[in-house]
Amino acid sequence: MASPLPASDAPLYKRVEQRILGMIQTGSIPPGRKIPSLRETASAMGVSLTTVVQAYESLERIGVLESRPRSGFVVRQPAAALPPAGAPTMDAPVARTVRRGEIVRRVLETLGRDEVLPLGVAQVDPALLPARTLSRLLAEVSRREPDRVAHYAPVAGSMELRRQVARRLALAGVLAAPEELLTTCGATEGMSIALRALTHPGDAVLIASPTYHFFLQMLELMGLRAVEVPSHPHTGISPADVAEALDRFDIAACVLTPTWNNPDGSCMPPAAKAELVQLLSSRNIPLVEDDVYGDLVFPSSQPGNAPRPPACKAFDDHGVVTLVSSFSKTLTPGYRVGYLLPGKAVATKALEFKGMSTLSGAAPTELAVAEYLERGLYDRHLVRVTRELEQQTEAMRLAVSRHFPEGTRATTPRGGCILWVELPPGGPTGVDVFLRAAAEGIGISPGLLFSNSGGFERFLRLSTGLRFTPQVEQAVARLGAIARGM
Structure with a gap:
């Protein structure tokens, strides 16, 4: 049985959980075998019974263990492995007027109920x-600087937050002075500022396929056309x-999520990111890089203290990349704290456009996040x-493999918070599943949106x-049953 647990910053029950999970993954405890009792594990690892109960229940929630009456916990038999989701097969790219707003609005309305x-x-x-913790920090900065938080912040945003963001960007390989940065009302405002600075109605914008549905909605509202290039669910788009x-189109700008693309979870390799930036630089075509998921790197794909994947902006020697991000996915969506590092074509207009849209930053929330x-x-x-x-994510993959019809495929993400699932041919479509699931109180996003x-x-x-409750x-x-036509 395992020895006492080594020191770690992780909660004690999580360390027990990881130890048991490691024993299962290495085959020390095979599927169908009963795992050591609560008392045995508590004694061997030098922890309380309560801690072991927490660990076992957590492993049960994610589908690794199964509780059996009078038998304790056993290792669950693995479901058939899901093959990887397929890369899109696309015809030659076409510059199309975007028409996705109505279906996007309908899905968002359903998900918001x-x-x-x-x-x-x-x-x-x-x-x-x-x-x-953020609420406490918000109260602290409000007490410490009541006049400041009650008045307009600088249009560019609080310097405290911009300093901290500049330090964070260094971990993505991006060297930026705080003075170059602009805070925004989430990444949404940053994306809007960048596209307004770079495009005019009727222009063509290059995007990945699949891509975040909000990008399509924004292009539609701004009267822009979309040129789609396929995204591989592991390596993202190809520079080729x-x-x-x-070569075929007059592209005004590119809008991409190179690190943990939404919805396929792909991440372009560093060499491909560098090649892409070099290509765009040689033709003076700007890239708006959405990096909102960049910090959400799974531990298994980041061994030791390896840094997070580099941003495309890290390879930008000519100012063609505008980086847009926020703390909405990682920290607090409600505070609406984002930031923009403009490329040269955006820099001259960014401050003016922000002033026209929100006038200034939100001092209280910006200062609280900076303090954090x-x-x-x-x-x-x-x-x-x-x-x-x-x-x-692994628990969701296991659940899909258990419940969805044979022939279902899914991505194997290494970061982010999304699973991209491909249903087998001949059965219900994503929209079919969405409509039936919504009627039963389950909200999903059909692939048609992306x-x-x-x-x-x-x-x-x-x-x-x-x-994963x-x-x-x-x-x-229930989704699996609907996908099987039941």
Whole structure:
């Protein structure tokens, strides 16, 4: 049996959980075998019975263990492995007018209903976010500087936050002075500022396929056309495909999520990111890089103290990349704290456009987030939240493999909080599943949302940000039944 646990910053029950999980993964405890009793594990690892109960129940929630009456906990038989989701097969790219607004609005309306379980929303469970700590810091900065938080902040945002963001960006390989940065009302405002600075109605914008549905909605509202290039669910878009599109179309800008693309979870390799930036620089075509998921790197894909994947902006020697990000996915969506590091074509207009849209930054929330970062709390939070997200993602994959029809495929994400699921041909489509599930109080995002040219009718996006509770397992089981036509 295992020896006492080594020191770690992780909660004690999580360390027990990881030890047991390691024994299962190495085959020390095979499927179907009863694991050591609560008392045996508590004694061997030098922890309390309560701690072991927490660990075992957590492993049961994510589908690794199964509790049997009078038998204790046994290792669950693994379901058939899910093959990887397929890369899109696309015809030659076409510059199309975007028409996805109505279906996007309908899905968002469904997901926003109180009675609907939001399995299609790409966000982290509130239980994993430090709401109480941030609330305390917000109160502290308000007491310390009451006049400052009650008045307009600088248009560019608080310098304290911009300093902390500049330090964070260095971990993504990006060297930026605080004075170059602009805070925004989430990444949404940053994306809007960048596109307004770079495009005019009728222009063509290069995007990935699949891509975040909000990008399509924004292009539609701004009267822009979309040129789609395929995204591989592991390595993202290919610079060669981008070069082909640039040869055929007059592209005004590119809008991409190179690190943990939404919805396929792909991450471009560093060499491909460098090649892409070099290609765009040689043609003076700007890239708007969405990096909102960049910090959500699963521990298993980040051995030791390896840094997070580099941003495309890290390879930008000519100012063609505008980086847009926020703390909405990692820390607090409600505070609406984002930031923009403009490329040269955006820099001259960014401050003016921000002043026209929101006039200034939100001093109270910006200062609270800056304080959180300055105290080193953000790094510790990321360790915890990425560990949980990796386990929840694996739990969701296991549940899909147990409950969905034979022939279902799914991605194997290495970061983010999304699972991209491909249903087998001949059965219900993603929209079919969405409509039936919504009527039963389960919200998902059908693949149709994520492309302007079709091709993802058999896909679903599932959130792995929610805690994997029995309610979530039951919802996935029901989705599987719907996908089987039941």
